[in-house]
Amino acid sequence: MSRSLMPEEIMETIHMVQLENLDIRTITLGISLRDCAHSDIHVVARKIYDKITQKAEKLVQTGEDISREYGIPIINKRIAVTPISIVGEACESADYVVLAKAMEQAAREVGVNFIGGFSALVHKGFTKGDDRLLSSIAQGLAETERVCSSVNVATTKAGINMDAVYLMGKIIKETAELTKEADGLGCAKLVVFCNAPEDNPFMAGAFHGFGEPETVINVGVSGPGVVLHAVQEKPTADFGTLATIIKQTAFKITRMGELVGRETARRLHIPFGIVDLSLAPTPAVGDSVAAILEAMGLEKVGGHGTTAALALLNDAVKKGGAMASSYVGGLSGAFIPVSEDAGMIRAAEEGALCLDKLEAMTCVCSVGLDMIAVPGDTSAETIAAIIADEAAIGMINKKTTAVRIIPVPGKKVGEKVEFGGLLGTAPVMSLHSYSAEAFIQRGGRIPAPLLSLSN
Amino acid sequence: MMCPKEKQGQERASQRVIVTVVGEDKVGIIAGVSGVLADYRVNILDISQTILQDFFTMIMIVDISQAAVDLQKLQCLLKEKGEEIGVQIKVQHEDIFKFMHRI
Numbered sequence: 106m107s108r109s110l111m112p113e114e115i116m117e118t119i120h121m122v123q124l125e126n127l128d129i130r131t132i133t134l135g136i137s138l139r140d141c142a143h144s145d146i147h148v149v150a151r152k153i154y155d156k157i158t159q160k161a162e163k164l165v166q167t168g169e170d171i172s173r174e175y176g177i178p179i180i181n182k183r184i185a186v187t188p189i190s191i192v193g194e195a196c197e198s199a200d201y202v203v204l205a206k207a208m209e210q211a212a213r214e215v216g217v218n219f220i221g222g223f224s225a226l227v228h229k230g231f232t233k234g235d236d237r238l239l240s241s242i243a244q245g246l247a248e249t250e251r252v253c254s255s256v257n258v259a260t261t262k263a264g265i266n267m268d269a270v271y272l273m274g275k276i277i278k279e280t281a282e283l284t285k286e287a288d289g290l291g292c293a294k295l296v297v298f299c300n301a302p303e304d305n306p307f308m309a310g311a312f313h314g315f316g317e318p319e320t321v322i323n324v325g326v327s328g329p330g331v332v333l334h335a336v337q338e339k340p341t342a343d344f345g346t347l348a349t350i351i352k353q354t355a356f357k358i359t360r361m362g363e364l365v366g367r368e369t370a371r372r373l374h375i376p377f378g379i380v381d382l383s384l385a386p387t388p389a390v391g392d393s394v395a396a397i398l399e400a401m402g403l404e405k406v407g408g409h410g411t412t413a414a415l416a417l418l419n420d421a422v423k424k425g426g427a428m429a430s431s432y433v434g435g436l437s438g439a440f441i442p443v444s445e446d447a448g449m450i451r452a453a454e455e456g457a458l459c460l461d462k463l464e465a466m467t468c469v470c471s472v473g474l475d476m477i478a479v480p481g482d483t484s485a486e487t488i489a490a491i492i493a494d495e496a497a498i499g500m501i502n503k504k505t506t507a508v509r510i511i512p513v514p515g516k517k518v519g520e521k522v523e524f525g526g527l528l529g530t531a532p533v534m535s536l537h538s539y540s541a542e543a544f545i546q547r548g549g550r551i552p553a554p555l556l557s558l559s560n
Numbered sequence: 561m562m563c564p565k566e567k568q569g570q571e572r573a574s575q576r577v578i579v580t581v582v583g584e585d586k587v588g589i590i591a592g593v594s595g596v597l598a599d600y601r602v603n604i605l606d607i608s609q610t611i612l613q614d615f616f617t618m619i620m621i622v623d624i625s626q627a628a629v630d631l632q633k634l635q636c637l638l639k640e641k642g643e644e645i646g647v648q649i650k651v652q653h654e655d656i657f658k659f660m661h662r663i
Contacts, residue, residue: 110654112610112619114661115578119650174631176652357660364659 118357119176125330126392127358128178129365130385132168133306135313135321135378136160138187138222146198150207153192157184157211157220160320165216167372175368177361180527184212185311185323186222194234201238205245205252212251219294221311223254226301228263229550239269242276246291247283253309259299259496261503265551270496273297274489274545278512281481285514288522292511293476297492299499299506304379305435310472310507321378322370323435326362327385328354330392332422336400347401348421355382355425363430381435382426383471384418386446388529394418394439395448406448407458415439416469436505438471444524444531445476453532454521460491460534468498473506478522478531481514488512490541493551501554575625576605576654579638583647585616592645593620596637602627616647621654 121127141152165182172179186192186208193201205223212220223245225235242254256273259265277292284291296310303314306323313321335354339346362380370377386394395406398414419438427433441463443449452458460477467473473495479488492508499506511531513522518535581593590607597604597620606621624631635651642649 109606110578110621110657110661112608112612112617115580115619115657116612116617118657118660119580170632173635174653175656176650177656360659361656364655368655 121328121331121357122177125328125334126387126389127328127331127361128180129324129362130327130383131181131183131306131308131325132164132179132365132369133183133185133311133323133325134161134164134375135185135304135317135323136187137313137317137319138189138192141192142195144195144197146193146196146200146203149193149196150203153186153204153207154211157186157208158214161211161215161217163373167369171365171368171372175364177365179365180327181218183217183306183308183311184215184220185306185313186220187313188222188224188226190225190232190234190238193237194232199237199240201241202245202248205241205249208252209249217251219251219253219308221253221255221308222313223252224256224312226257227269228257228260228266230266231269239272239276242295243279243283243291246280246294253294253296253311255296255298255301255310255312257298257301258492259500261300261500261556262553264553265299265493265496265500267493267545267551268548270492271485271489271545271548273492274485274487277488277510278485281512281514288516288524289481289511289513290524293509293524293528295509297508299496300504302435302505306381307383307385307436309509310436317378318376320375322366322373322375323378323381324362324366324369325381325383325385325435326358327383327387328358329384329386329394329397331358332384332418333391333393333397333400336397340400344417348417351418351421352425355422356429359426359429377432379432379434380426380430382423382430382433382437383435384422384439386440386442386449387527388445388447388450390447393446393448394441395446395452399448405455405457406452407462411462412465412469415441415466419470436471440471440475441466442475442509443477443534444522444529445527446529450530450532453534460536464494464498467495467506468502471505473499474508474510476509476511476528476531478511478513478516478533479536480518480533481512481516483512483536484542486540486542486545487536489545491536493545497551503556574654575623577622577624577631577634578652578654578657579620579622580650580652581618581642581647582615586646589616589618589645589647592641593618593638593649596641597622600628600634600637602629602634
């Protein structure tokens with residue numbers, strides 16, 4: 106055998122999996138539902154169910170086979186579909202909850218834990234289907250477990266649809282209210298985007314975009330523990346060295362995603378889409394993005410220096426990952442979901458990490474304000490204002506930003522919410538008390554920004 | 561040479577598997593593991609032994625193309641053997657290591 110593998114290399118890979126939580130976070134099968142349109146919504150629901158169960162029949166089994174053969178955990182197998190606002194557009198009925206239930210049934214049948222695409226893209230305005238979808242979101246999320254919803258309210262080229270932003274504030278409140286028995290869990294499955302990517306494999310924001318093929322396999326990798334371990338080994342390295350260490354580690358992590366993605370695609374006879382170069386934390390000890398930032402030399406994530414540390418981390422992950430994969434896409438970057446990251450939870454509880462710092466962090470990393478619990482009496486206007494701020498960051502900086510926020514019914518600042526599993530534990534965070542009501546109620550669109558004269 | 565598979569078209573040609581054995585050094589580890597491999601006509605291509613972080617570590621590269629078992633069955637057989645002799649045995653397709661460490 107030419108260029109034999111060294112024992113150290115083999116053991117390094119095994120250690121990454123066994124001790125540092127290296128895993129493939131998700132294999133996500135994208136399915137176009139554009140051919141499911143019909144004027145009778147029950148026919149659409151049946152077509153949706155039939156198509157998903159047929160296309161995804163072997164997804165879970167294939168993922169499990171690959172996981173066993175290579176000895177690498179594949180945590181989630183998921184499905185993303187064409188935004189339902191498009192699929193349901195031709196229906197005479199206005200209640201799309203029926204379609205959410207069809208997605209739920211199909212997801213149960215094929216054994217996936219989440220299905221994304223109860224979605225609409227309304228950055229410029231609403232069609233009939235968009236209106237109906239938005240008014241079905243709260244009920245749809247309350248009556249299903251596995252369905253995820255996302256709404257794109259802004260893009261760099263279109264500006265921010267502030268009517269949609271306000272509406273989303275109200276829908277988030279309504280969703281929290283309808284799922285109040287579970288502490289507003291419905292909101293954990295609802296993402297509001299600016300510049301939403303069409304090939305994102307991660308939930309809750311995954312949907313199958315308009316430029317995508319009939320079916321596609323996208324993969325999301327994860328490995329904060331591996332990066333943490335590498336950073337901890339060089340506590341005094343200068344920034345150039347630090348960036349190099351992270352790049353090398355990200356390269357190795359991403360190669361796993363590339364391998365699993367290609368192999369899944371080959372076995373299912375489905376085109377391979379992209380690897381999402383992500384550092385996705387879990388509540389497990391040692392699997393934290395916050396811990397990496399702290400290992401770089403910050404006393405606590407959220408303190409001064411956090412934004413710079415995160416910028417370095419995010420960029421190095423992308424550079425290393427881009428070399429490792431033939432196709433890169435999705436959200437690609439470090440995620441900072443508060444409830445899903447043990448270090449973030451701790452920092453928020455101790456008051457080191459506030460919402461303003463999180464907002465600043467979203468300027469330099471993947472996605473945005475993610476899995477943030479706020480007091481249940483927060484107004485729809487305040488939530489809309491938070492969404493507008495985040496969308497503005499995305500719009501101006503030509504990047505994806507998102508808000509996944511949970512106004513937890515009956516809870517106040519300092520209390521805790523247990524969502525369980527990968528969704529973790531969220532401390533209820535404090536917000537500014539000053540109102541943005543008059544600003545939000547203006548309505549209309551914030552125009553698209555000038556992209557030159559950039560200062 | 562970004563990926564061995566690209567050269568070989570759509571089919572995964574390699575039938576090489578890496579067997580790693582980690583545990584306390586004792587008599588009969590190699591005999592136990594290679595006995596199972598011989599019983600099922602698994603060809604051993606390479607063996608190396610080392611002490612890594614205080615543990616006995618044996619790495620075998622084996623070929624299962626002529627074997628009487630597939631990869632999943634071999635994983636079960638060696639897992640049982642590992643439990644019997646008190647070591648941890650992992651059986652993984654070679655590509656995971658090649659993909660991570662070779663470009």
